[in-house]
Amino acid sequence: MSRAHVDLLNMDWSTRSCARNGHLTFAPTDDRYAAQLSVETPVGQAWKCLRCGAFIPGPAFSHGPVEHAPSVLHDRQIRDRVIIRFLAVERGIRGFIVLLIGFALFQLKNSQETLESTLSTSLPLLKPFADQIGWDINNSRVIHLLDMFLEVAPHTLWIIAVALIAYGILQLTECFGLWFQKRWAEYLTVVATSAFIPIEIYELTHSVTFIKAGALVVNIAAVLWLLWSKHLFGINGGASAAHDDALVGKSALDYAVALRTTVPAP
Numbered sequence: 001m002s003r004a005h006v007d008l009l010n011m012d013w014s015t016r017s018c019a020r021n022g023h024l025t026f027a028p029t030d031d032r033y034a035a036q037l038s039v040e041t042p043v044g045q046a047w048k049c050l051r052c053g054a055f056i057p058g059p060a061f062s063h064g065p066v067e068h069a070p071s072v073l074h075d076r077q078i079r080d081r082v083i084i085r086f087l088a089v090e091r092g093i094r095g096f097i098v099l100l101i102g103f104a105l106f107q108l109k110n111s112q113e114t115l116e117s118t119l120s121t122s123l124p125l126l127k128p129f130a131d132q133i134g135w136d137i138n139n140s141r142v143i144h145l146l147d148m149f150l151e152v153a154p155h156t157l158w159i160i161a162v163a164l165i166a167y168g169i170l171q172l173t174e175c176f177g178l179w180f181q182k183r184w185a186e187y188l189t190v191v192a193t194s195a196f197i198p199i200e201i202y203e204l205t206h207s208v209t210f211i212k213a214g215a216l217v218v219n220i221a222a223v224l225w226l227l228w229s230k231h232l233f234g235i236n237g238g239a240s241a242a243h244d245d246a247l248v249g250k251s252a253l254d255y256a257v258a259l260r261t262t263v264p265a266p
């Protein structure tokens with residue numbers, strides 16, 4: 001494993017998140033917790049950040065009973081959210097491009113030309129978008145196969161356009177669900193991505209491009225990572241383990257108390 005790879009795995013996600021979003025301090029009314037989460041410094045009282053463990057001088061960001069402690073995402077959860085959002089963006093871009101191509105084909109559905117010639121006339125418009133996701137429409141095995149089977153059908157383009165629009169909507173649905181960390185979106189992504197992996201492999205048997213091969217690797221990794229890390233289908237502890245990931249109220253404070261104490265910020 002390369003040094004850069006190791007650094008990525010060991011990255012202090014909590015510290016990075018605090019640098020970006022500010023620290024998360026909370027003054028509980030419970031004296032026992034308050035004593036463990038605050039210190040006196042030469043510049044006054046400092047409160048321990050619930051996320052990164054640094055003592056931050058000045059009044060706490062919020063205060064109240066223990067059970068009102070804010071919910072805290074920490075190291076692994078922050079890293080997971082970054083990965084999930086990467087997947088969401090990747091699906092959003094692909095969904096948007098496929099949807100665009102689907103609608104463009106839909107516009108041409110009344111054309112009497114064959115799919116091949118229609119594609120070549122519309123290609124100047126569609127090609128840059130397809131290139132973005134590493135999809136060579138003119139050389140696509142799946143499209144050729146569909147074309148072969150559907151050549152005699154009068155609604156060839158219509159069927160392909162509807163299929164592309166449906167696929168685009170599916171990708172955008174995954175995008176929105178993953179971005180907002182919905183559990184149904186994790187299941188939908190695993191099931192839908194797995195279903196398309198054989199098609200991606202079939203596409204690769206025709207021509208291998210860096211983007212296509214990369215997309216396949218990302219999709220296989222995403223499925224395995226979601227299954228394991230998000231405890232889907234009862235794997236790795238199942239739903240109860242997934243539920244335990246959230247830190248709110250008392251558990252957020254217990255987590256902060258156990259955090260390695262860092263030097264108070266100047």
Ligand SMILES: [Zn+2]
Pocket residue numbers: 014018022023024049050051052053054
């Ligand atoms: Zn912090």
